[in-house]
Amino acid sequence: MNLYNKTLIVTGVASGIGAELARLARFQGATVIGVDRHEPQLTLDGFFQADLGDPVSIDALVARLPARVHGLCNIAGVPGTAPVHAVATVNYLGLRHLTQSLL
Template sequence: MNLTNKTLIVTGVSSGIGAELARVARFQGARVIGIDRHEPQLTVDSFFQADLADPKNIDALIERLPKQIDGLCNIAGVPGTAPVQAVAQVNYLGLRHLTQRLLPRISPGGSIVNIASILGSQWPERLELHKALAATESYSEGRSGWRPIRSPMKPATSISRKR
């Protein structure tokens, strides 16, 4: 995949998978627009501080983003140890709201990447979290032309260490 001169929006850009994705994408020539609650320590082309748990915050953010993008990487998330409502609000509802608002701006041939945890252990105790995460995958699969890709990896990120 050639990322030269492609504009990517990366949520969760301040740490973990989001930070690494932004670093690699910039190295490969992409223009990276980062979104996070916390300012990243790495260099991105533009950064917007936003809370993806708040639809009004997302709506205000949309007005500041480019009119055309080549990719949206929904990496932001809260750990499964957070309250169920927070997990659902950020990891699914915020992701969905941001994606729906940005769909008209994605170039033909552009891509959307959604990262979702499966919280593989202790699922009976975390059933409500699994429902929220299943909704994220179902949303991805329900969009025409989307190619869901499942990865069984467990990355060593700060969010995975909080479990």
């Protein structure tokens, strides 16, 4: 896989699948910009702290992201055991808002 000269936005980058995806994408040559509520413990090309359950936070994030992005990896999410409102707000509405804002 060749990701050289490609810019990826990875949500949920502070841990788990998001962190591993970011690490592998950078290894493959991508410029990786991470998004999370928490500061990641890995090297990234950029990082923005944002709450994907808050539309105002998402709008502020989008205003700071680069104009040209080649891919969005929506990895962030809360577990299904969380309150249903939190699950719907982050896992569906927030990620949808971010995606639509970048189109």
